[in-house]
Amino acid sequence: xxxxxxxxxxxxxxxxxxxxxxxxxxxxxxxxxxxxxxxxxxxxxxxxxxxxxxxxxxxxxxxxxxxxxxxxxxxxxxxxxxxxxxxxxxxxxxxxxxxxxxxxxxxxxxxxxxxxxxxxxxxxxxxxxxxxxxxxxxxxxxxxxxxxxxxxxxxxxxxxxxxxxxxxxxxxxxxxxxxxxxxxxxxxxxxxxxxxxxxxxxxxxxxxxxxxxxxxxxxxxxxxxxxxxxxxxxxxxxxxxxxxxxxxxxxxxxxxxxxxxxxxxxxxxxxxxxxxxxxxxxxxxxxxxxxxxxxxxxxxxxxxxxxxxxxxxxxxxxxxxxxxxxxxxxxxxxxxxxxxxxxxxxxxxxxxxxxxxxxxxxxxxxxxxxxxxxxxxxxxxxxxxxxxxxxxxxxxxxxxxxxxxxxxxxxxxxxxxxxxxxxxxxxxxxxxxxxxxxxxxxxxxxxxxxxxxxxxxx
Amino acid sequence: xxxxxxxxxxxxxxxxxxxxxxxxxxxxxxxxxxxxxxxxxxxxxxxxxxxxxxxxxxxxxxxxxxxxxxxxxxxxxxxxxxxxxxxxxxxxxxxxxxxxxxxxxxxxxxxxxxxxxxxxxxxxxxxxxxxxxxxxxxxxxxxxxxxxxxxxxxxxxxxxxxxxxxxxxxxxxxxxxxxxxxxxxxxxxxxxxxxxxxxxxxxxxxxxxxxxxxxxxxxxxxxxxxxxxxxxxxxxxxxxxxxx
Numbered sequence: 137x138x139x140x141x142x143x144x145x146x147x148x149x150x151x152x153x154x155x156x157x158x159x160x161x162x163x164x165x166x167x168x169x170x171x172x173x174x175x176x177x178x179x180x181x182x183x184x185x186x187x188x189x190x191x192x193x194x195x196x197x198x199x200x201x202x203x204x205x206x207x208x209x210x211x212x213x214x215x216x217x218x219x220x221x222x223x224x225x226x227x228x229x230x231x232x233x234x235x236x237x238x239x240x241x242x243x244x245x246x247x248x249x250x251x252x253x254x255x256x257x258x259x260x261x262x263x264x265x266x267x268x269x270x271x272x273x274x275x276x277x278x279x280x281x282x283x284x285x286x287x288x289x290x291x292x293x294x295x296x297x298x299x300x301x302x303x304x305x306x307x308x309x310x311x312x313x314x315x316x317x318x319x320x321x322x323x324x325x326x327x328x329x330x331x332x333x334x335x336x337x338x339x340x341x342x343x344x345x346x347x348x349x350x351x352x353x354x355x356x357x358x359x360x361x362x363x364x365x366x367x368x369x370x371x372x373x374x375x376x377x378x379x380x381x382x383x384x385x386x387x388x389x390x391x392x393x394x395x396x397x398x399x400x401x402x403x404x405x406x407x408x409x410x411x412x413x414x415x416x417x418x419x420x421x422x423x424x425x426x427x428x429x430x431x432x433x434x435x436x437x438x439x440x441x442x443x444x445x446x447x448x449x450x451x452x453x454x455x456x457x458x459x460x461x462x463x464x465x466x467x468x469x470x471x472x473x474x475x476x477x478x479x480x481x482x483x484x485x486x487x488x489x490x491x492x493x494x495x496x497x498x499x500x501x502x503x504x505x506x507x508x509x510x511x512x513x514x515x516x517x518x519x520x521x522x523x524x525x526x527x528x529x530x531x532x533x534x535x536x537x538x539x540x541x542x543x544x545x546x547x548x549x550x551x552x553x554x555x556x557x558x559x560x561x562x563x564x565x566x567x568x569x570x571x572x573x574x575x576x577x578x579x580x581x582x583x584x585x586x587x588x589x590x591x592x593x594x
Numbered sequence: 595x596x597x598x599x600x601x602x603x604x605x606x607x608x609x610x611x612x613x614x615x616x617x618x619x620x621x622x623x624x625x626x627x628x629x630x631x632x633x634x635x636x637x638x639x640x641x642x643x644x645x646x647x648x649x650x651x652x653x654x655x656x657x658x659x660x661x662x663x664x665x666x667x668x669x670x671x672x673x674x675x676x677x678x679x680x681x682x683x684x685x686x687x688x689x690x691x692x693x694x695x696x697x698x699x700x701x702x703x704x705x706x707x708x709x710x711x712x713x714x715x716x717x718x719x720x721x722x723x724x725x726x727x728x729x730x731x732x733x734x735x736x737x738x739x740x741x742x743x744x745x746x747x748x749x750x751x752x753x754x755x756x757x758x759x760x761x762x763x764x765x766x767x768x769x770x771x772x773x774x775x776x777x778x779x780x781x782x783x784x785x786x787x788x789x790x791x792x793x794x795x796x797x798x799x800x801x802x803x804x805x806x807x808x809x810x811x812x813x814x815x816x817x818x819x820x821x822x823x824x825x826x827x828x829x830x831x832x833x834x835x836x837x838x
Contacts, residue, residue, distance in 0.1 A: 182780045182808070223781050224728060266730055267755065309733060315690040361733070370689040370737075449780060552688065559641070 137385060137526050138392045142514055143414035147507040150407060150439045151484060153477045156414035158441075159349060159397050161295055163244075163254035165215045167398050168416025168441040172473045174466035175258070175401055175418050175444035176204055177219040178459035181451050185225040190232060194239055200450050201240045204463040205247045205255060211467045214474065215254040217418070217442055218244065219401065220294065222285070227262040230285040234292050241293025258351060259294030260400070261285045263302045273303050273331050273591040286342050296351040297343050298400045303331020304386070306587040308358050312365060315375050315556065317531070317563045321382055322578045324358060325527040326571060328386035330592040333393060340394035350395040352415070354403030355383035360428070363404070363501060367429050372556045374538055374549065377500035378564075381534040384408040384517055385527045391415060401444035404432065407505055410439055411514040418442035423465045426458065431499035434491045438507060443470050497547040500538045509537050525569040532564050613660070620656040621669050624702060627652055628674035631694025633701045639694050650701035663709040664716070667746065671699050675744030683827040689737065696740045717748045718837050720771035722764045724752035726789055729782035734806060734826075738774060741826040742833060758792035765797060772833060775819070777806040787817035794818065801836060803829055 143156050155168025165173060178200055185193055201218060208216050218240060226233035237257060244255040264278035265271045272278075286297055304327030311319025332353065343350035354360075359380045366376035384405045391397075397415030399406045401424075406417035420427075421436030424446035430436070437443065445462040455461050476487040488507070495502040503509060516533035520526045539557060541547035568574050575594065626632075627649040630640050634648035647655075656666055678695040681687045709715040721742050725735050732754045743749045750764050750771065761773055773793060777783040786804055793800050802819040814822035823829040 180781060182784060184784050185781065223779075225781075269753075313689050313733060313736070314693055315688065365689070365733070369685045372688055552686070 144411045147511045150507040155416035161256045172470040173215045175217040175442040177447045201243045203460040207463045209251045219258040221260040238292040256295045258296040259289045260298040266302045290346045290348045296349045298351045300356040304328035324386040325523040329523045332389035336390045336393035352399035353390045354400035356402045359383040378531045382527045385523045407510045416441035420444040420446045432502045435495035528567045617661045624652045624670035625674045628698045633698045649698040653702040653705040672746045679827045718746045720748045720768045722750045723774035724756035725754040725776045726785040727757045731778035735776040738826045745830040758789040772801045774803045
């Protein structure tokens, strides 16, 4: 890892709304500069996207943005990020995605001019490469529409660039189901790191070419998959917590390549990225229950600079359309945080303490998001001379923290969770420092028909 | 010295009882190995059975001892996976434990394969499964596939991003098979309706099961599928009801 020292070493400085390296946007948002803003994401109701329906698709996006920004104005919002996380067809056929951005951006500009509401669009194309199995991470023609959407989408009004990239997922999916922590570490700290470097170099170059913001990635397909599987009781929660920690070494590569934040909402590794690099982050928790359940509804808020709902379908609720309702929920959450920030250190610290203490010992995945633990684990993540060693050391530190919380009686873990702790520790301790030795160790254990080493520069 | 007929019959009876008890013991041991996920002797899982024989070795011994292969399937493998499925449904074990059981069953099935080919062993039927066109999510599909196989069905896994034509092609190769459709996205669940219609056009009486995060029983009814299952064990239960 390029980073050798934490930017935030004091847990009390890991605070919502405040980042050492705030990001300023064209319409005047200063993310991480003392205020938390809402980040709204929404998706279509159950419908097809094709030539026949495309006008209806455009209508959904424009009406939703209008409705949400109307509500934001009504609630005296300080500013909004609209995340446009594309549906497959919108990246596969970039002209659809570009047209949606153009139309949404016109509305954002209109609200900025008429109401002074600063709103920006985060553009998040799909990583189409996973459509090919085994994936051609570096040579796939599917990279072309992805990059075209980034490039022309920025011109159309997308100011923050993000993606949920999928390098390593070929290995991770099975490793998650088998609770194979070495497989997960191989997927994230070897394949994921290498793919992130390849992809983010391109994204950062594109962003710089138009003066836009290369924001960040998310280990959604890895650590959030683990979290959702743990919520369904498919895999142990202690395992999911370790996957989250390991994902840090993969997501931080975007910053190493020049991304500046705000990191993506569903990347719960965000607090670690904030501590290590100083960037502002987007987070989601209780207000993202519309998209997925989680055990970290409050604690996720503790050091957020943008507060997101992850995604909600544009359907009618009793109060109105769902995205408008979620706009309101997000606004009330950020209003509370901003009031605490305005009221001074004592108030913001108390609010953060409540957000943390209400979740911390209910689940190991919450435990590893508490600011004290984030700093302690982040320090461990920086020890070692390879991403493999960084990830292993971070995961072992997280395991220490989980075990200590259980032994001290603060966190109760059922027997079927506890069984996994020694197995996970043994597996982690068997991982060598050196990437090459680790790759040699892992290859015989993996189904090599599922991934192509040369596509990762190996 | 001549033995009396009654003594000889007694001896044969005792021998039969002895062999019967060996066979019963092997059937019970294979069931246990599959239930706890002990694949073979080399397998380190579960830690408390390190170095002990697994499903592979036990099945080899059982076949050599003359245990009928159908009995191994019906009295060891299928009941073991039913126990595993039940424990999983009751949140008593995690997926990796269930997967180890499936691997152990797979190791036993390797030994039974020749008997399947000869017709000496029969599965309950064929289940064709795939994630629908436009959707790449396969974790749920794989779980269902594994549990259904563990329940004694032959699996034809078509993978992800599967269009209607490939389901129909698989049905032509496996007439009478049950079809399972999986989707995770609100935009791809729409494909399910089209695939169900196409399958109905080809073969109106094919049973179709659906699953995935955005779908439910109401959606299942609307698109004309036969059953919605929220979890893998529900899929196994539904399939077993079809042949009951």
